[in-house]
Amino acid sequence: MTGLVTLDKDGQSAEALGHPDDCTEPAPGEVSQYQSETNNVTVTNANGDTQRLAARKDANLKFPSHSHDYSELEGCHDDASHTLLPPESKVSSSVTIDGSPVFVVGSAVETDPKTGGNVNIVAGGINSSVGEQ
Numbered sequence: 001m002t003g004l005v006t007l008d009k010d011g012q013s014a015e016a017l018g019h020p021d022d023c024t025e026p027a028p029g030e031v032s033q034y035q036s037e038t039n040n041v042t043v044t045n046a047n048g049d050t051q052r053l054a055a056r057k058d059a060n061l062k063f064p065s066h067s068h069d070y071s072e073l074e075g076c077h078d079d080a081s082h083t084l085l086p087p088e089s090k091v092s093s094s095v096t097i098d099g100s101p102v103f104v105v106g107s108a109v110e111t112d113p114k115t116g117g118n119v120n121i122v123a124g125g126i127n128s129s130v131g132e133q
Contacts, residue, residue, distance in 0.1 A: 018117020020070035
């Protein structure tokens with residue numbers, strides 16, 4: 001079973017790999033809403049926290065500025081932020097909201113544009129019980 005993903009409240013639901021070990025590896029990111037709410041499908045966990053499911057048409061992966069290179073002279077540098085959208089092949093094939101596939105926890109859902117490293121969705125936000133077969 002693969003976990004469906006809600007919008008992230010803690011900023012730790014995604015990671016981008018391929019960065020220098022002396023800097024931030026992996027770079028933390030989050031599943032974020034990028035436009036006004038277009039769906040109202042929510043999940044409530046055992047703690048009573050409620051959050052909206054992340055669908056491809058209104059959510060993305062957001063990585064704040066992080067370093068992509070390291071040298072003894074400059075330290076961590078070549079900083080950049082990224083906003084990424086997993087391709088259709090890396091989201092749910094069976095669960096959609098108004099025709100838009102829902103994000104799922106998974107490895108290599110995208111690629112860091114500066115390092116070529118894998119981007120992974122590592123947590124389902126508040127969701128730990130809803131999944132697809």
